[in-house]
Amino acid sequence: MSAYSVTEPSKVSKWAAGLLVTLYTIITLLPLVWIISTSFKTGPDSISYPPKVFFDPTVEGYVNLFTTRTRPAVSELETLPPPV
Incomplete structure (x- = not known):
C-alpha cells in the first residue's frame, strides 16, 4: 500500500474560496432581503421607480x-378556466 499525502491549501486559495463563498451568500440572500424590505413598504412605495431604498x-x-x-x-371565479 502506498501512502497518500494531502497538502495544505495555500493562503491564496483559502482567501479565494472565502471570497467566493461570501459573494455567493450575498447574491443568494439579496433577493430575500429585498422581498422582506418590500413587505414593509406602502403600496405606492413598493412599485415606485426608481425603487426607494x-x-x-x-x-x-x-x-x-x-x-x-x-x-x-362569483364573477371573478367564473373567469377562471375549468380544472384539468
Whole structure:
C-alpha cells in the first residue's frame, strides 16, 4: 500500500474560496432581503421607480392581510378556466 499525502491549501486559495463563498451568500440572500424590505413598504412605495431604498417602514400590509376578510366575487371565479 502506498501512502497518500494531502497538502495544505495555500493562503491564496483559502482567501479565494472565502471570497467566493461570501459573494455567493450575498447574491443568494439579496433577493430575500429585498422581498422582506418590500413587505414593509406602502403600496405606492413598493412599485415606485426608481425603487426607494430608504423609506418609512409600515406594517399596514400585514394588518390588512390578517384583519380584512376579502373573498373573490362569483364573477371573478367564473373567469377562471375549468380544472384539468
